[in-house]
Amino acid sequence: MAQRFDICNGDADGLCAAVQWRLHEPAPAALLTGxxxxxxxxxxxxxKAGDELNVFDLSMRPNRGALxxxxxxxxxxxxxxxxxxxxxPAHPLLESHVDTATDVCTSLLVDRHLxxxxxxxxxxxxxxxxxxxxADRLALDSNVDAGxxxxxxxxxxxxxxxxxxxxxxxVHIAPRDLHAIMLRYRDPRDMLAYEPVVDEIxxxxxxxxxQALAVAPLWQDAGASVRVLPDAPWSRRVLGCIANELAxxxxxxAHAVLKQQGKGYxxxxxxxxxxxxxAHALCSRFGGGGRAxxxxxxxxxxDELESFICAFANARWGEPPGP
Numbered sequence: 001m002a003q004r005f006d007i008c009n010g011d012a013d014g015l016c017a018a019v020q021w022r023l024h025e026p027a028p029a030a031l032l033t034g035x036x037x038x039x040x041x042x043x044x045x046x047x048k049a050g051d052e053l054n055v056f057d058l059s060m061r062p063n064r065g066a067l068x069x070x071x072x073x074x075x076x077x078x079x080x081x082x083x084x085x086x087x088x089p090a091h092p093l094l095e096s097h098v099d100t101a102t103d104v105c106t107s108l109l110v111d112r113h114l115x116x117x118x119x120x121x122x123x124x125x126x127x128x129x130x131x132x133x134x135a136d137r138l139a140l141d142s143n144v145d146a147g148x149x150x151x152x153x154x155x156x157x158x159x160x161x162x163x164x165x166x167x168x169x170x171v172h173i174a175p176r177d178l179h180a181i182m183l184r185y186r187d188p189r190d191m192l193a194y195e196p197v198v199d200e201i202x203x204x205x206x207x208x209x210x211q212a213l214a215v216a217p218l219w220q221d222a223g224a225s226v227r228v229l230p231d232a233p234w235s236r237r238v239l240g241c242i243a244n245e246l247a248x249x250x251x252x253x254a255h256a257v258l259k260q261q262g263k264g265y266x267x268x269x270x271x272x273x274x275x276x277x278x279a280h281a282l283c284s285r286f287g288g289g290g291r292a293x294x295x296x297x298x299x300x301x302x303d304e305l306e307s308f309i310c311a312f313a314n315a316r317w318g319e320p321p322g323p
Contacts, residue, residue: 002050004029007058009106010175011036011240012128012160014057017080017106019182020118020125021054029054033175036163036240037266037298042066049074057106059083060098061289067094080109083291084280102276102293105129108138116142120152124188128156130244130294148189155188157241158201165236166261172201208238209245212257219309223272223317224254226309231260243268243294254278256312258300265305267297275318282315 006022008014010033022029032041039058043066047053053075060067060081071077071091078095082104088096097109107125111118119142126135132153139149162178165171178197185191192198211234212227219226225246229235239259246255251273258265267288271279276293283289286308288297300308 002052003047005032005045005047005051005053006030006056007032007041007045007053008056008179009036009039009058009163010034010178011057011163012156013105013107013125015159015175015179015182016121016125016128016156017056017110018054018179020107020110020114020121021056022183023118023121023186024114031176031179033179035165035168035171035175037296039063040066042070045070047073047075051075053077055079055081056110057081059289060085060088064089080106080113082106082109084289100291102291103131103134105131105134108134111138118186120144120148120188121182123149123152124156124159126156127153128160130160130247132248151189151192154202155192155198158198158205161205161237161241162201164238164240165233170233170236172204173197204237205241208234209242211235212238212242213245219313220253221313223252224256224313224315225250226256226258226312228258228260228265235259239266239268240296243270246270247273254312254315254317256308258305261299264302265297265300267300267308269295269297269312271317278315278317282311285311 006018006029008018040062042063047070068089071093076093080097082099084100099109105126107122111122123135123139162171163175168174181195215227215229217225218228239257243255243257247270254272255270257268269279269283271277271293279295280290280292283295283297286297286300290296
């Protein structure tokens, strides 16, 4: 018998995209997800010929080989994503919805495909992916009032925050368990009303942010800043969140937040919101990747710190030139 698999990033964008799809198509499906940096997940799917795989918010670059093998084995794949990809497979079993524009995220792509059927969940994902201006415009077009926007943003930021950590014990709730709670509600505002887990995540988030904001920049100038956090459970959780907070607070400045790990660093980079491009290009020079406006490096060696700061300080931010 054919099986269905939903595979997604464990952050707000990935989970909200997957929830939209499964509410649209309420059929049994095995879920595979993980923490924010667990992106090479396609190879873990035990799919066979005739099965269906839905992929949400996972960069195709580290999943390219596994994706090709599944397609060649006869698995039908529907792929929604917004990360940079240079070599997308051409295959009759692949239905691709990939858009790498800086003002797009996966929840928005699913929302467009479904005609806005689950618009509130899309807004949660878009707010959680730090695209507040995009979410605000979409909410205005959908007659969602400011009070509800604030609620949806709070939920999106909490879900997104819960995805960061090196191990599941670092986060408040495993993303797969959070997905199960989300899927109970066609309207995310009901989840806010009835599920205490949101308040619990939010309280942890604010506590961790206070510790992170107390860390002074290692280096900064008028256009960029670099902070290095110690290795601790709170810093593992707050790495992406603090980068977004700093980007929103100082939209003219690029931000790099590093967390010590072993003999190196995990790195989260945000291009200036006023010129949201260049993050992927910078991080790819050090073995990382992501999107034009937000990217990261899983393992920056300690002896690369100085060269990274130099490259970051001299990075050219802004939209890529046209043809």
